[in-house]
Amino acid sequence: MYSTTYHRAASIAEAAQLIKQGDAKLLAGGMTLIPAMKTRLAAPSDLVDIGRIAELKGVTVSGSTITIGAGTTHAEVATDAALKAACPALSRLADRIGDPHVRHMGTIGGSIANNDPAADYPAALLALAATIVTDQREIPADEFFAGQFETALEDGEIITAVRFTAPDKAAYEKFPNPASRYAIVGVFVAKGAGGVRAAVTGAGDDGVFRSSEIESALASNFDASAFDGLTVPSDSLMTDIHASAEYRANLIVVMANRAVARANA
Template sequence: MYSVNYHRATSVADAAKKIKSGDAKYLAGGMTLIPAMKTRLAAPSDLVDLNHIADLKGIKVSGKNVTIGAATTHFDVANDEKLKKVCPALSHLASHIGDPAVRHRGTIGGSVANNDPAADYPSALLALGATIVTNKRQIAADKFFKGLFETALKDDEIVTAVTFTAPARSGYAKFPNPASRYAMTGVFVTKGKDGVRAAVTGAGDDGVFRSKEIEAALTRKFEASALEGVTVPSGSLMGDIHATPEYRANLVVVMAKRAVMAANA
């Protein structure tokens, strides 16, 4: 490690003020930033710790309307009883992120702001038609995720919460990398008053995306059988040492089937 100035923010306004000093970075759970600093892939001059801002933590459920504070941990998302009742798929997703140490430390806001192409939450928020709330504005998920590790956030913006209306049905399934537990391919599906949405993570060479092929098939019939014979183009999918684009294209359909089965269970 190298010399870095540490700041403990006491409020969102205080954090926004401190971020303007040098090449500063916000620190949430640190599950991505700290390893990047250890390997010198990131070298911020200052770290602004958001973990002690009470207003950024907690889950509120009012009917079908859900608000999750950005500093809420994966563990809390996985185990909140009210959230489990209205959107069990999101709790299920959170329960399979990383390992217990990661789930107790990592936060939903940190994951969303980082937008790792293999992270789980981006697919959920995209499929849920969620809104990402910052200290300055509200951004629809469809416009928030811009590409690999890229979002609509400005340099001085802080994700403060995510909000969504729970759909009638939702499900998530992923094929995890056995070492990292990141999604080699994950699919989150929803069926609500605005129709069917299906978002894919871990497979796109430009990050999370919605699958028109999956959505069209499930709009006709929201059952796994509706996906028989459906194919997803592999031209824009990721290829690496773990899987070819063609293999991931097949996994998208397989995971979508499992996600629909979970939604209908």
């Protein structure tokens, strides 16, 4: 480690001012930033801790609209009773992230700001057509996720919440890395007033993406039988030490099949 100046912000407004100092970085749960600092992959001059800002916490369900504060931990997303009733798929997703330590420290805002190509939340928010709310504007999920570890956030912009409409049906299934629990392939499917959306994480060369093949198959028949004979192309999928692009292409169909079966259960 090296010298850095630590600040604990008491409000979003204070955090917005502190982040302007030097090469400052926001600290929420620290699940990615702290390891990066330890290995010197990140070297911020200042750390702005937003983990205790009350206005970034909590889940609100108002009618069919669900709002989750960016500082809400994975464990809180997993256990919130109102969210479990309105969108159990997201609660179940959060309950399968990492291990208990990660779930009690990591936050939904930190996860999507980092936009790891194998993270779970990006697939959920993309499939749910969510809106990412910042201290400056609102960004549709379709425009927010811009590539591996890249988002539409500007320098100094702070995610404050995510908001979406509760789906009629939804589910998420992933084939996890046995060590990290990150998705080697994860598929989130959602059916709502706007139709069917399906998003894939862990597989794309450019991070999370929507699958037109899955969406087309489910558009007229939201049932696992819609995948009979379905294949997805592998040319834009990644190959690494865990799986080849071709293997991931097959896993996408398998995980989508399981997700739809769960959504209909």
